[in-house]
Amino acid sequence: MRRKEQMENTGKRFSKRDAWLLAAAALVILVVFVIFRQFSGGSGSTVTVTVGGEVYGTYSLDEDQKIDIKINGTVTNVLVIRDHQADMTEADCPDQLCVRQKAISKDHETIVCLPNQVVAEVSNPNGENELDDVAN
Amino acid sequence: MSKKKNIAFMGVFLALALVCSYVESLIPFYFGIPGMKLGLTNIVIIIILYCMGTKEAYCLSVLRVILAGFLFGNMFSILYSMAGAMLSLTVMYLLKKTGKFKIVTVSTLGGICHNIGQLTVASFVVENYYVFYYLPFLLIAGFITGLLIGIGAQEISLRVKRFF
Numbered sequence A: 001m002r003r004k005e006q007m008e009n010t011g012k013r014f015s016k017r018d019a020w021l022l023a024a025a026a027l028v029i030l031v032v033f034v035i036f037r038q039f040s041g042g043s044g045s046t047v048t049v050t051v052g053g054e055v056y057g058t059y060s061l062d063e064d065q066k067i068d069i070k071i072n073g074t075v076t077n078v079l080v081i082r083d084h085q086a087d088m089t090e091a092d093c094p095d096q097l098c099v100r101q102k103a104i105s106k107d108h109e110t111i112v113c114l115p116n117q118v119v120a121e122v123s124n125p126n127g128e129n130e131l132d133d134v135a136n
Numbered sequence B: 001m002s003k004k005k006n007i008a009f010m011g012v013f014l015a016l017a018l019v020c021s022y023v024e025s026l027i028p029f030y031f032g033i034p035g036m037k038l039g040l041t042n043i044v045i046i047i048i049l050y051c052m053g054t055k056e057a058y059c060l061s062v063l064r065v066i067l068a069g070f071l072f073g074n075m076f077s078i079l080y081s082m083a084g085a086m087l088s089l090t091v092m093y094l095l096k097k098t099g100k101f102k103i104v105t106v107s108t109l110g111g112i113c114h115n116i117g118q119l120t121v122a123s124f125v126v127e128n129y130y131v132f133y134y135l136p137f138l139l140i141a142g143f144i145t146g147l148l149i150g151i152g153a154q155e156i157s158l159r160v161k162r163f164f
Protein backbone atom coordinates (compact mmCIF):
# COMPACT_ATOMS: atom_id res chain seq x y z
CA MET A 1 0.00 0.00 0.00
CA ARG A 2 2.69 2.43 1.08
CA ARG A 3 4.90 1.30 -1.77
CA LYS A 4 2.11 1.75 -4.27
CA GLU A 5 1.51 5.28 -3.05
CA GLN A 6 5.18 6.07 -3.45
CA MET A 7 5.20 4.76 -7.01
CA GLU A 8 2.23 6.91 -7.87
CA ASN A 9 3.84 9.94 -6.31
CA THR A 10 7.00 9.60 -8.38
CA GLY A 11 4.94 10.04 -11.51
CA LYS A 12 3.34 13.13 -10.03
CA ARG A 13 6.62 14.90 -9.49
CA PHE A 14 8.24 15.52 -12.82
CA SER A 15 7.65 14.91 -16.48
CA LYS A 16 9.45 15.51 -19.74
CA ARG A 17 7.25 18.53 -20.38
CA ASP A 18 8.39 20.07 -17.08
CA ALA A 19 12.01 19.51 -18.03
CA TRP A 20 11.45 21.25 -21.37
CA LEU A 21 9.74 24.29 -19.89
CA LEU A 22 12.35 24.65 -17.14
CA ALA A 23 15.15 24.29 -19.67
CA ALA A 24 13.51 26.95 -21.87
CA ALA A 25 13.20 29.31 -18.89
CA ALA A 26 16.83 28.73 -17.94
CA LEU A 27 17.89 29.41 -21.52
CA VAL A 28 15.97 32.70 -21.64
CA ILE A 29 17.60 33.77 -18.36
CA LEU A 30 21.01 32.83 -19.71
CA VAL A 31 20.44 34.89 -22.86
CA VAL A 32 19.29 37.90 -20.79
CA PHE A 33 22.32 37.45 -18.57
CA VAL A 34 24.75 37.35 -21.50
CA ILE A 35 23.14 40.38 -23.17
CA PHE A 36 23.23 42.43 -19.96
CA ARG A 37 26.79 41.30 -19.31
CA GLN A 38 27.86 43.04 -22.51
CA PHE A 39 26.81 46.38 -21.11
CA SER A 40 28.23 46.14 -17.63
CA GLY A 41 31.29 45.32 -15.62
CA GLY A 42 33.37 48.35 -16.53
CA SER A 43 34.06 50.95 -13.89
CA GLY A 44 32.18 54.20 -14.20
CA SER A 45 33.47 57.73 -14.10
CA THR A 46 30.46 59.76 -12.98
CA VAL A 47 27.46 59.38 -10.73
CA THR A 48 24.12 60.88 -11.71
CA VAL A 49 21.51 61.67 -9.09
CA THR A 50 17.87 61.77 -10.13
CA VAL A 51 14.90 62.81 -8.00
CA GLY A 52 11.51 61.61 -9.16
CA GLY A 53 12.97 60.77 -12.56
CA GLU A 54 14.48 64.22 -13.11
CA VAL A 55 18.22 64.75 -13.17
CA TYR A 56 19.39 66.50 -10.01
CA GLY A 57 23.07 66.56 -10.85
CA THR A 58 26.04 64.67 -12.26
CA TYR A 59 29.24 64.35 -10.27
CA SER A 60 32.68 63.00 -11.04
CA LEU A 61 33.80 59.92 -9.14
CA ASP A 62 37.41 61.13 -9.35
CA GLU A 63 36.70 63.94 -6.96
CA ASP A 64 36.03 63.27 -3.30
CA GLN A 65 32.92 65.20 -2.34
CA LYS A 66 29.78 65.30 -0.23
CA ILE A 67 26.51 65.93 -2.03
CA ASP A 68 23.49 67.14 -0.10
CA ILE A 69 20.39 66.16 -2.02
CA LYS A 70 17.69 68.69 -1.25
CA ILE A 71 14.02 68.21 -1.95
CA ASN A 72 11.87 71.32 -1.40
CA GLY A 73 14.63 73.03 0.54
CA THR A 74 15.41 70.27 3.03
CA VAL A 75 18.28 67.82 2.75
CA THR A 76 16.74 64.37 2.39
CA ASN A 77 19.73 62.28 1.30
CA VAL A 78 23.49 62.67 1.54
CA LEU A 79 25.72 61.04 -1.05
CA VAL A 80 29.45 60.85 -0.35
CA ILE A 81 32.03 60.21 -3.05
CA ARG A 82 35.30 58.78 -1.76
CA ASP A 83 37.96 56.63 -3.40
CA HIS A 84 36.01 56.53 -6.69
CA GLN A 85 32.97 55.13 -4.90
CA ALA A 86 29.62 56.73 -4.19
CA ASP A 87 27.84 55.87 -0.97
CA MET A 88 24.56 57.03 0.52
CA THR A 89 25.52 57.92 4.07
CA GLU A 90 22.45 59.69 5.37
CA ALA A 91 18.76 59.73 4.56
CA ASP A 92 15.56 60.80 6.26
CA CYS A 93 13.53 57.95 4.78
CA PRO A 94 11.74 55.59 7.18
CA ASP A 95 13.30 52.35 5.96
CA GLN A 96 16.98 53.44 5.69
CA LEU A 97 17.52 50.75 3.09
CA CYS A 98 19.43 53.13 0.82
CA VAL A 99 21.91 53.87 3.61
CA ARG A 100 22.46 50.16 4.14
CA GLN A 101 23.24 49.57 0.47
CA LYS A 102 26.85 49.11 -0.53
CA ALA A 103 28.89 51.87 -2.13
CA ILE A 104 28.74 51.83 -5.93
CA SER A 105 31.48 52.32 -8.51
CA LYS A 106 30.72 50.12 -11.54
CA ASP A 107 28.92 51.27 -14.64
CA HIS A 108 25.08 51.20 -14.23
CA GLU A 109 25.15 50.29 -10.56
CA THR A 110 22.47 52.15 -8.60
CA ILE A 111 21.52 53.11 -5.09
CA VAL A 112 17.79 53.56 -4.79
CA CYS A 113 15.93 55.42 -2.07
CA LEU A 114 12.39 54.46 -2.83
CA PRO A 115 10.49 56.61 -0.29
CA ASN A 116 12.28 59.77 -1.47
CA GLN A 117 12.34 58.64 -5.12
CA VAL A 118 16.07 59.33 -5.20
CA VAL A 119 18.33 57.31 -7.47
CA ALA A 120 22.11 57.55 -7.69
CA GLU A 121 23.50 55.83 -10.74
CA VAL A 122 27.06 55.33 -11.92
CA SER A 123 27.72 55.87 -15.59
CA ASN A 124 30.58 56.08 -17.95
CA PRO A 125 29.87 58.90 -20.44
CA ASN A 126 33.14 58.37 -22.26
CA GLY A 127 32.65 54.68 -22.80
CA GLU A 128 29.95 52.74 -24.60
CA ASN A 129 26.42 53.72 -23.81
CA GLU A 130 24.40 51.06 -25.51
CA LEU A 131 22.34 50.22 -22.44
CA ASP A 132 20.89 53.72 -22.68
CA ASP A 133 19.31 52.83 -25.99
CA VAL A 134 17.99 49.57 -24.61
CA ALA A 135 16.68 51.18 -21.44
CA ASN A 136 15.01 54.02 -23.28
CA MET B 1 -15.06 20.38 2.78
CA SER B 2 -17.37 22.33 5.06
CA LYS B 3 -17.34 26.09 5.08
CA LYS B 4 -16.35 26.31 8.74
CA LYS B 5 -13.39 24.02 8.26
CA ASN B 6 -12.44 26.04 5.21
CA ILE B 7 -12.28 29.30 7.16
CA ALA B 8 -10.29 27.65 9.93
CA PHE B 9 -7.78 26.35 7.41
CA MET B 10 -7.48 29.78 5.83
CA GLY B 11 -6.72 31.31 9.22
CA VAL B 12 -3.99 28.78 9.90
CA PHE B 13 -2.44 29.28 6.49
CA LEU B 14 -2.59 33.06 6.77
CA ALA B 15 -0.69 32.82 10.05
CA LEU B 16 1.82 30.52 8.40
CA ALA B 17 2.26 32.92 5.47
CA LEU B 18 2.83 35.81 7.89
CA VAL B 19 5.51 33.83 9.69
CA CYS B 20 7.19 33.24 6.31
CA SER B 21 6.97 36.98 5.59
CA TYR B 22 8.57 37.74 8.92
CA VAL B 23 11.43 35.30 8.33
CA GLU B 24 11.89 36.81 4.89
CA SER B 25 12.03 40.33 6.31
CA LEU B 26 14.98 39.23 8.45
CA ILE B 27 17.01 38.02 5.48
CA PRO B 28 19.02 40.86 4.01
CA PHE B 29 18.70 40.60 0.26
CA TYR B 30 19.79 43.56 -1.78
CA PHE B 31 20.12 43.47 -5.51
CA GLY B 32 20.31 47.22 -5.70
CA ILE B 33 16.59 47.50 -5.11
CA PRO B 34 15.59 48.12 -1.51
CA GLY B 35 12.82 46.01 -0.08
CA MET B 36 12.94 43.30 -2.71
CA LYS B 37 11.80 39.98 -1.39
CA LEU B 38 12.66 36.46 -2.40
CA GLY B 39 9.09 35.20 -2.30
CA LEU B 40 9.42 32.46 0.30
CA THR B 41 5.76 32.86 1.24
CA ASN B 42 4.96 31.40 -2.14
CA ILE B 43 5.19 27.94 -0.61
CA VAL B 44 2.01 28.56 1.38
CA ILE B 45 0.24 30.13 -1.60
CA ILE B 46 1.10 27.16 -3.84
CA ILE B 47 -0.19 24.65 -1.32
CA ILE B 48 -3.46 26.61 -1.05
CA LEU B 49 -3.69 26.87 -4.83
CA TYR B 50 -3.33 23.11 -5.23
CA CYS B 51 -5.19 21.86 -2.18
CA MET B 52 -8.01 24.40 -1.79
CA GLY B 53 -8.55 26.48 -4.90
CA THR B 54 -7.82 29.57 -6.93
CA LYS B 55 -10.16 31.94 -5.10
CA GLU B 56 -8.69 30.94 -1.75
CA ALA B 57 -5.14 31.42 -3.06
CA TYR B 58 -5.86 34.95 -4.31
CA CYS B 59 -7.70 35.84 -1.12
CA LEU B 60 -4.86 34.63 1.08
CA SER B 61 -2.21 36.27 -1.09
CA VAL B 62 -3.85 39.71 -0.90
CA LEU B 63 -4.44 39.46 2.85
CA ARG B 64 -0.88 38.28 3.43
CA VAL B 65 0.67 41.16 1.46
CA ILE B 66 -1.40 43.83 3.22
CA LEU B 67 -0.93 42.44 6.72
CA ALA B 68 2.79 41.76 6.24
CA GLY B 69 3.17 45.26 4.82
CA PHE B 70 1.67 46.83 7.93
CA LEU B 71 3.58 44.53 10.27
CA PHE B 72 7.07 44.39 8.76
CA GLY B 73 7.16 46.96 5.98
CA ASN B 74 5.67 50.16 4.68
CA MET B 75 3.46 51.44 1.85
CA PHE B 76 6.20 50.83 -0.68
CA SER B 77 6.78 47.28 0.33
CA ILE B 78 3.03 46.64 -0.02
CA LEU B 79 3.17 48.04 -3.54
CA TYR B 80 6.16 45.85 -4.41
CA SER B 81 4.92 42.69 -2.84
CA MET B 82 1.46 43.09 -4.32
CA ALA B 83 2.83 43.40 -7.85
CA GLY B 84 5.13 40.43 -7.36
CA ALA B 85 2.50 38.30 -5.64
CA MET B 86 -0.27 38.98 -8.16
CA LEU B 87 1.86 38.46 -11.26
CA SER B 88 3.36 35.31 -9.80
CA LEU B 89 0.01 33.87 -8.71
CA THR B 90 -1.66 34.65 -12.04
CA VAL B 91 1.11 32.94 -14.00
CA MET B 92 0.99 29.95 -11.67
CA TYR B 93 -2.80 29.75 -11.94
CA LEU B 94 -2.65 29.83 -15.75
CA LEU B 95 0.09 27.19 -15.88
CA LYS B 96 -1.80 24.99 -13.44
CA LYS B 97 -4.96 25.41 -15.51
CA THR B 98 -3.26 23.89 -18.56
CA GLY B 99 -2.89 20.75 -16.46
CA LYS B 100 0.34 19.96 -18.23
CA PHE B 101 2.93 20.90 -15.65
CA LYS B 102 3.93 19.72 -12.20
CA ILE B 103 4.15 21.95 -9.13
CA VAL B 104 7.93 22.31 -9.42
CA THR B 105 7.66 23.91 -12.84
CA VAL B 106 4.67 26.06 -11.92
CA SER B 107 6.51 27.35 -8.87
CA THR B 108 9.73 28.11 -10.76
CA LEU B 109 7.92 30.20 -13.36
CA GLY B 110 5.97 31.83 -10.52
CA GLY B 111 9.21 32.70 -8.74
CA ILE B 112 10.68 34.33 -11.84
CA CYS B 113 7.50 36.36 -12.42
CA HIS B 114 7.43 37.38 -8.76
CA ASN B 115 10.73 39.18 -9.23
CA ILE B 116 9.80 40.63 -12.62
CA GLY B 117 6.66 42.13 -11.04
CA GLN B 118 8.62 43.66 -8.18
CA LEU B 119 11.28 45.10 -10.44
CA THR B 120 8.70 46.64 -12.76
CA VAL B 121 6.94 48.41 -9.90
CA ALA B 122 10.29 49.58 -8.53
CA SER B 123 11.26 51.14 -11.84
CA PHE B 124 7.91 52.95 -12.02
CA VAL B 125 8.16 54.26 -8.47
CA VAL B 126 11.61 55.78 -8.92
CA GLU B 127 10.91 56.58 -12.60
CA ASN B 128 14.28 55.18 -13.51
CA TYR B 129 14.58 52.23 -15.84
CA TYR B 130 18.21 51.61 -15.02
CA VAL B 131 17.10 49.42 -12.13
CA PHE B 132 16.57 46.82 -14.84
CA TYR B 133 20.34 46.47 -14.67
CA TYR B 134 19.58 44.04 -11.86
CA LEU B 135 17.16 41.99 -13.97
CA PRO B 136 19.52 39.05 -14.68
CA PHE B 137 20.34 38.59 -11.00
CA LEU B 138 16.69 38.76 -10.03
CA LEU B 139 15.74 36.27 -12.73
CA ILE B 140 18.34 33.81 -11.49
CA ALA B 141 17.28 34.37 -7.87
CA GLY B 142 13.64 33.84 -8.87
CA PHE B 143 14.47 30.65 -10.72
CA ILE B 144 16.41 29.14 -7.83
CA THR B 145 13.99 30.11 -5.05
CA GLY B 146 11.01 29.13 -7.20
CA LEU B 147 12.55 25.73 -7.89
CA LEU B 148 13.41 25.02 -4.26
CA ILE B 149 10.03 26.23 -3.05
CA GLY B 150 8.37 24.14 -5.75
CA ILE B 151 10.12 20.97 -4.60
CA GLY B 152 9.04 21.68 -1.02
CA ALA B 153 5.48 22.57 -1.96
CA GLN B 154 5.19 19.48 -4.15
CA GLU B 155 6.29 17.11 -1.40
CA ILE B 156 3.98 18.77 1.11
CA SER B 157 0.91 18.85 -1.09
CA LEU B 158 1.36 15.24 -2.20
CA ARG B 159 1.19 14.32 1.48
CA VAL B 160 -1.47 16.68 2.81
CA LYS B 161 -3.87 16.75 -0.12
CA ARG B 162 -6.02 13.96 1.27
CA PHE B 163 -6.78 16.02 4.39
CA PHE B 164 -8.64 18.63 2.40
Ligand SMILES: [Zn+2]
Pocket: A091, A093, A095, A096, A097, A098, A099, A112, A113, A114, A115, A116
Ligand atom coordinates in the same frame (compact mmCIF):
# COMPACT_ATOMS: atom_id res chain seq x y z
ZN1 LIG C 1 16.17 55.75 1.67
